[in-house]
Amino acid sequence: MSFRLPLAAVIELLGPVLLVVLVGLVSTTASASNEVYFLNALVSVAIVVAIYVFVGISGVISFGQISFVAIGAFAAGVMTVPVASKKGVLTSIFPLLRDHSVSNVESLLLAAALGGLFAFLVGLPLMRLSGLAAGIATFAVLEITHNILQEWTKIGPGATTLALVPETTGALQATLGALVAIVVAFFYQRSRRGRLLRASREDPAVARSVGVNIHLERLVAFTLSGALAGFAGALYVHLLGSITTEQVYLELTFLTLAMLVVGGLTSLWGAVVGALAVSGLDSFLSRAESGVHVIFTLNLWQGTRLVFLSAIMALVLILRPSGLTGGREFRLPRRLLRGRG
Amino acid sequence: MTVLASIDLQTLGDAFGLGAIYALMAVGIGLVFGVLRLVNFAYGQLIMAGAYTLAYTSGWPVAASVVSCFAVVVALSLAMDRLVFRPLRGSSPAVMLVTTFAVAFLLQAVALIIDLRDGQLGEVASSIAPLNQAVSVGGVDVRKVTFVAVGVAVGALIALALVLARTTIGLHTRAAATDFRTARLLGVRANRVIAFAVVVSGLLAGAVAVLLTVQNPFVQPDFALEDTIVVLVGVVVGGIDRLWTATLGGFAIGFVSVLVNAALPTDKTVFLPSVVYALVIVVLLLRPAGLFAWGRRATMERV
Numbered sequence: 001m002s003f004r005l006p007l008a009a010v011i012e013l014l015g016p017v018l019l020v021v022l023v024g025l026v027s028t029t030a031s032a033s034n035e036v037y038f039l040n041a042l043v044s045v046a047i048v049v050a051i052y053v054f055v056g057i058s059g060v061i062s063f064g065q066i067s068f069v070a071i072g073a074f075a076a077g078v079m080t081v082p083v084a085s086k087k088g089v090l091t092s093i094f095p096l097l098r099d100h101s102v103s104n105v106e107s108l109l110l111a112a113a114l115g116g117l118f119a120f121l122v123g124l125p126l127m128r129l130s131g132l133a134a135g136i137a138t139f140a141v142l143e144i145t146h147n148i149l150q151e152w153t154k155i156g157p158g159a160t161t162l163a164l165v166p167e168t169t170g171a172l173q174a175t176l177g178a179l180v181a182i183v184v185a186f187f188y189q190r191s192r193r194g195r196l197l198r199a200s201r202e203d204p205a206v207a208r209s210v211g212v213n214i215h216l217e218r219l220v221a222f223t224l225s226g227a228l229a230g231f232a233g234a235l236y237v238h239l240l241g242s243i244t245t246e247q248v249y250l251e252l253t254f255l256t257l258a259m260l261v262v263g264g265l266t267s268l269w270g271a272v273v274g275a276l277a278v279s280g281l282d283s284f285l286s287r288a289e290s291g292v293h294v295i296f297t298l299n300l301w302q303g304t305r306l307v308f309l310s311a312i313m314a315l316v317l318i319l320r321p322s323g324l325t326g327g328r329e330f331r332l333p334r335r336l337l338r339g340r341g
Numbered sequence: 342m343t344v345l346a347s348i349d350l351q352t353l354g355d356a357f358g359l360g361a362i363y364a365l366m367a368v369g370i371g372l373v374f375g376v377l378r379l380v381n382f383a384y385g386q387l388i389m390a391g392a393y394t395l396a397y398t399s400g401w402p403v404a405a406s407v408v409s410c411f412a413v414v415v416a417l418s419l420a421m422d423r424l425v426f427r428p429l430r431g432s433s434p435a436v437m438l439v440t441t442f443a444v445a446f447l448l449q450a451v452a453l454i455i456d457l458r459d460g461q462l463g464e465v466a467s468s469i470a471p472l473n474q475a476v477s478v479g480g481v482d483v484r485k486v487t488f489v490a491v492g493v494a495v496g497a498l499i500a501l502a503l504v505l506a507r508t509t510i511g512l513h514t515r516a517a518a519t520d521f522r523t524a525r526l527l528g529v530r531a532n533r534v535i536a537f538a539v540v541v542s543g544l545l546a547g548a549v550a551v552l553l554t555v556q557n558p559f560v561q562p563d564f565a566l567e568d569t570i571v572v573l574v575g576v577v578v579g580g581i582d583r584l585w586t587a588t589l590g591g592f593a594i595g596f597v598s599v600l601v602n603a604a605l606p607t608d609k610t611v612f613l614p615s616v617v618y619a620l621v622i623v624v625l626l627l628r629p630a631g632l633f634a635w636g637r638r639a640t641m642e643r644v
Contacts, residue, residue: 061435125626132380132434133629136577139570140618140625147614250570254442261439303457306450314443318425321432 008331013186015330016272017179020045023276024175035171036239037283042174043235044275047252048259049181050228052271054221056260057189059201060130063253064138067145068119068226070248072111072233074149074156077165077243080107085164092153104168108177108234115230116223123222127215130204142253150245161244162237169239177235181228185268188224197221201266262316264323269330277324282309351483352603358487360596361494365549366572367591368501369542371584374576375518376538377426378434382441385569386448387414387421387543391550392560393452396464403469411547417448418543422535445566452562463561466554473555486555493548498588501541505584510537518584571598578624580631589633594621 005013020042027038051065079102081089086098102110126137150159169177188194197217200207208214237243255278263274285305316324366384373381391414398406425444429437456464475484505511510533516524517534525531553565572591579590598617602610624632 055435061438126622129625129629132577132581133625136574137622137625139574140621143618144615147612147618151611254439254446258439258442261436265433265435303450303454307447307454310443310447310450314425314440314447317432317436317440317443318428321429321436 009190011332012269012329013183016182016186016269019272019276020175020178020182024171024178027171027174034287037279037287039169039171039174039239041276041279041283042178043169043232043239044256044259044279045178045272046181046232046235047229047256048263048271048275049178049185049268050225050232051256051260052265052268053185053188053228054218054225055257056265056267056271057194057197057201058218058221059266060218061132061135062138062222063135063257064122064141065225065229066248066253066256067142068115068229069233069236069252070145070149070245071118072115072230073237073243073248074162074233074245075114075230076107076111076234077162077237078156079110080104080166080168080238081162081164089162089164090157093156094154097155104166104173104238107238108231111234112227112231115233116227119226119229120219120223123219123226127218127222142249146245146249159245161242163242165237165241165243167238167241169235174235174239177231181232182268182272184224184228185271188221189268193217193220258313262313262323264325264327266327267325267329270323270325270327273325274323278309278313281312285309349603352599354483354487356596356599358484358490359599360592361490362549362552363568363572363575363595364588364592365494365497365545365552366569367576367579367588368498368584369545369549370572370576370591371581371587372514372538372542373426374581374587375584376514376521376535377430377437378521379426379429379437380434380441380573380581381421381542382438382569382573383421383445383448384542384546384572385565386445386452387418387546388550388553388565388569389452389560389562390414390417390448391547392466392554392564393455393464395469395550395554396466396558396560399465399467407469407551410550411544414547414550415540415543418539418546419536422539426535426539449562449566456562463559466558466560469551469555484556486552489555490552493552497545497548510534514538571595574618574621578621578632580634582631582634586631586633590631593632 023038023042027035027042030038047066047069050069051062054060054065055062078090078093078097079100081101083099083101086093086101090098122141126134126141129137149156152158156162189198196207196212197214197220199210200212200214200217204214233248236248240247256275259274259278260271261274262278263272264270282305285308289303289305320326366388370381370384373379373384391410394410394413395406398409401409421444425440426437429440432440453462456462471485473484473486477483505515513524513529513534514537516527516529517531521531524534549565553568554560557564571594575590575592575594576587577590579588579593580586581590594617597620598613601616601620602613605613605616628634
């Protein structure tokens with residue numbers, strides 16, 4: 001793999017990177033009650049970019065990526081609760097898990113490794129599927145993961161809330177986490193493997209005829225996406241401080257997929273813009289719902305946040321089916337580049 | 342053999358009842374998919390709207406209440422087609438599916454606001470609850486609604502099969518489901534066929550709303566959401582490319598989940614979803630084009 005980057009590629013990467021850094025900087029100036037919205041948006045970026053690595057580049061729909069977020073979140077959560085308080089909150093857990101804890105950074109790495117491992121094992125058989133069959137099979141993975149996390153109390157809190165997780169995802173960790181996801185996704189999609197997978201998305205028959213092993217390329221992307229999703233899950237649990245299995249299940253699956261499609265399914269820039277735009281809109285509406293002055297005073301009727309959010313998402317998709325970015329990577333407007341040759 | 346011993350006639354009755362309701366939902370989803378190539382995730386919210394209509398008209402005569410339920414569901418179904426499906430025609434499957442997510446959330450959020458006007462979550466649709474009473478058949482208690490569900494499902498499927506086989510609009514619908522563009526070139530009016538499919542799918546949603554509220558009269562904004570997800574899975578497992586394989590898939594997933602639930606030891610029933618979805622994965626891996634799609638090449642190559 002060569003790391004020689006042409007100017008256009010540097011700009012492609014700088015667009016999302018600067019946008020995320022900007023959000024991170026703004027979050028440090030926000031009040032404590034507002035900061036969480038910005039951090040949430042940054043963690044959403046990490047999750048949506050993880051989904052993009054598989055769904056966007058391969059063109060195969062998956063409803064299963066949130067199961068890797070869930071695994072990452074619970075692995076990182078369970079392993080960072082201080083040993084002293086674990087006996088009290090996680091009563092029936094395996095002794096090995098009960099008697100050990102790891103640091104914040106270790107938990108992020110552990111979550112990425114577990115997410116990647118799990119995605120690899122699941123992807124091995126499942127990556128032979130495409131279209132709706134792939135969508136439903138990955139959805140089945142989500143259901144099974146959720147069911148086991150919720151009922152098997154030897155590996156986690158079961159249906160109760162996992163609390164006392166150190167809240168280490170501040171502005172710095174959220175920004176760096178989102179940046180890691182973006183940079184990994186960027187170099188993967190520019191790599192030889194990423195391009196082969198993209199070719200298989202555009203025309204599977206032709207890609208296969210020139211020797212692309214679609215099953216293998218999809219498996220690589222699925223595993224990488226699983227690792228990033230696990231990592232994002234760890235960021236998420238360290239942001240929330242407590243988590244239940246319901247928070248990493250259906251609603252998050254639909255919301256993050258909607259973010260990706262609203263931004264533009266086929267580009268990294270679309271994943272970042274979609275995540276920030278939808279979480280920004282959601283935060284704005286929930287502030288407005290509680291009648292707080294946001295730019296101008298807007299007093300929304302209680303409960304109307306979801307109505308507006310879903311109506312606006314539906315409207316964007318109907319008016320602009322290729323998403324806010326049109327599925328293109330970030331580029332400077334042409335007149336800025338004129339004369340550069 | 343303990344597995345078989347635990348499946349008694351009672352369970353079998355329940356399995357047929359749930360299978361019949363899921364089959365009706367599968368037809369509603371499969372018909373729209375046939376002509377529009379759109380997986381309508383918001384189908385469950387049509388049923389939910391019907392259930393709320395039944396709840397809010399509980400004081401009315403049963404017939405009036407049921408008719409208004411059908412009217413609301415069909416009107417909503419047509420509105421959904423006009424406002425959402427029509428502008429989306431020809432979009433990529435992912436965009437269409439995600440837009441129906443958004444529509445589903447929208448309808449659920451609206452329902453929540455309407456429901457919470459009285460300060461309490463949930464409404465009760467009780468006017469047809471007597472159907473929930475059991476009758477004794479050969480020493481086994483079977484709820485009346487099980488017979489009604491199976492009867493309605495069989496009746497509706499026969500009627501639909503006749504319409505599709507014998508009438509012009511049925512012929513046009515089948516042609517459109519096979520190849521929409523060619524059908525249009527040959528003079529099939531796209532909007533009429535789609536309107537037909539949408540209305541029939543709405544009528545079926547209305548029927549399902551009635552049957553489901555009999556079993557579970559407590560109506561909430563997420564009413565029928567879980568059932569819809571399960572049926573969508575069943576439809577794809579059965580084979581979404583054809584209406585009858587989709588219907589069988591819907592029936593099968595309802596039928597099988599009741600049987601698996603009965604066969605699992607009591608302390609293990611919490612793992613029912615895992616068992617059912619593991620079966621789903623196995624079936625999809627073995628037959629990606631659909632469990633019942635015999636005699637056709639797997640669609641895997643088409644991607």
